[in-house]
Amino acid sequence: MQITICDSYENMSEKAAQMIAEQINNKPDSVLGLATGSTPLGLYKMLVDMNAKKEVDFSKVISFNLDEYYPMKQSDKNSYFTYMLDNFFSQVNMERNNIHMLRGDTDNPEAECEIYEKQISDCGGIDLQILGLGNNGHIGFNEPNKIMELQTHITKLHTSTIMANSRFFNSVEDVPKYALTMGIATIFSAKKIVIMASGIEKKKIISEMFNNSVNTSIPATLLKLHNNTVLLCDHRACCDLLYC
Ligand code: GLP
Numbered sequence: 001m002q003i004t005i006c007d008s009y010e011n012m013s014e015k016a017a018q019m020i021a022e023q024i025n026n027k028p029d030s031v032l033g034l035a036t037g038s039t040p041l042g043l044y045k046m047l048v049d050m051n052a053k054k055e056v057d058f059s060k061v062i063s064f065n066l067d068e069y070y071p072m073k074q075s076d077k078n079s080y081f082t083y084m085l086d087n088f089f090s091q092v093n094m095e096r097n098n099i100h101m102l103r104g105d106t107d108n109p110e111a112e113c114e115i116y117e118k119q120i121s122d123c124g125g126i127d128l129q130i131l132g133l134g135n136n137g138h139i140g141f142n143e144p145n146k147i148m149e150l151q152t153h154i155t156k157l158h159t160s161t162i163m164a165n166s167r168f169f170n171s172v173e174d175v176p177k178y179a180l181t182m183g184i185a186t187i188f189s190a191k192k193i194v195i196m197a198s199g200i201e202k203k204k205i206i207s208e209m210f211n212n213s214v215n216t217s218i219p220a221t222l223l224k225l226h227n228n229t230v231l232l233c234d235h236r237a238c239c240d241l242l243y244c
Helices: 009-026 041-052 080-087 109-122 159-168 184-188 200-211 219-225
Strands: 002-006 031-034 062-065 067-070 128-131 153-156 178-181 192-197 229-234
Touching: 002 009, 009 041, 009 128, 009 192, 009 229, 041 080, 062 109, 067 080, 109 153, 109 178, 184 219, 192 200, 192 219, 200 219, 200 229, 219 229
Parallel strands: 002 229, 031 062, 031 128, 128 192, 192 229
Antiparallel strands: 067 178, 153 178
């Protein structure tokens, strides 16, 4: 895993935006895997600015989002659908038909996941996958577990994830207990992965990630097995790596 430590959140976001722009400029019909959470907000803002300045063109880009809460209506203010629409899709020139998001309001989650997996492979797989990092080491919503699910699936959220994500909801009780998420093999099939981490809250899990061998109790350690992964972090999250 290549590690790039940036001196600020803005620089980290800018580097990620440059990587995406470079990917699209080299291959205009790139397939992007997109993440939600607080971490990539700066990245989306920069991509919106670059798109407005015509430095990057999303007209042929295809996207697949990592995950969605279950159950969750698309119109809910806490859905990842609303997040993506508000922070990115409504502000760039992406074609609606090229945007793929798991539906948290489906009656048949298993079928929804199976179709999603097929749609990804029909597009030739993901070229560049953006990931955030959960405080417990989850990627997407692949929670710490003895056995990792490989394909897109429905999963039960850990209490620690529900607690961490409750900051966006009115109360902890309002956080859905389940989610739909790409699996570990879905994520691993990406040609390139960029995992982003910022802020002091991520310092503990980053140091655990590097002080432990590959294990499913810290799903992010599995990324050490992928041959083209970059950890993009700010110095607050990665200062243990710098021994500061
Ligand atoms: C959620 C998402 C993850 C994300 C994580 C970290 O649980 N499912 O994809 O990486 O939160 O979020 P944040 O960037 O807000 O710390």
